[in-house]
Amino acid sequence: MDHNEKLGAHEVAAWLRHHSGFLQQFPDLAQTLQVPREDGRAASLASYQLEVLRDKNRELNRRLHDLFANAEENERLAVRSHQLTLALMRQSTRADTVRAMAASLAEDFHGDRVRVLLFRNVAELDGQEWFLHADEGSSVLAPFRDCIGDGQPLSGRLQSDKQSVLYGSSADDVSSSLLLPIAGHGLVAVGSSDANRFYPGMGTLFAKMMAEAFATALDRYTAS
Template identity: 30%
Template structure:
């Protein structure tokens, strides 16, 4: 009767039993040594070898995940450091002109960019910085209408028209850039950072960091604009 019962066991019942009794092979080591499992190559390997292979694969997966997490942490540290430098540079500026100059310095030295542009959408005001202000009715703003309306940064290769408005004579050298809108009640404008490398600012880049950066820049520029109006 016992033999007949064993013959009627299904694969699922055996699997369920082994899962419920994981210590089974501890008491039957001889089975581990004698059991073989088909290998994709066609050769048979022992159960112990198969387990070691599975453990190695899982270990490698865990190592890869850990490496990825470490890289993410390093990237985050770099981003936080850059944002810190940017904030300090803006706070150190006493005038609007100094703020723009400090921005250019930080973007080039710490963000590793080749080109920087700041455009404040407002009627022209007296400033030694060329093209800092662009009138609200300037037809060149049409090239940025979708970006300004969406209030979302755009990364990738700019159109030649966009590059000319932002970077002037250096437009043809800009292979990729991040165009970051600043849309606030007291200020509207654009910050753009460009590169000679095609993939430096890729369209798939996340927007959170760039949006936070625009908020910091715009907040400081608003303060300095109000200060200049009262001087």
């Protein structure tokens, strides 16, 4: 390079990127460099780097807090899923098994509306608002065919035809729902007045585990 040629800012920046230890050799230079901030003021490079590290530390702390909160919530759900399985195993009648499931849905998911819709009627539960019955081939279940068929849960705002079947006159009070098919038996739903309580894409692992436990418990009475 011609010694008379002047280096531009881009060349200096490129050189520094490839020689990151340069300022360690000249600490006085590192202290005198001025770094612009968004508010227009300038700070020393050391102060600027310290502030960047603080920002990164705050972000890491936030992420750790979120991970810890998620871990705690998952632990609570795991305990509740286990407790539900034990409760279902302890029941000796179909009606008591359904009652135990409905109670768990109300307590563990904190929904405003709980619905258990079964293909087979349970006479002891007639008149309970949360219990619904429809024959498996009934046209009433037409809105739920896809959900029942693929066995996958739905979460979020349900379509009006589903809302009407599940919640009846209270449909307008439900802004989001968690809908779980119960293999061979029907489905369960938890509705909330909070539109953000259940949302598309939310994790449903523990809900699916509860649904499987309920289906297995009901299987005991299939022949009766």
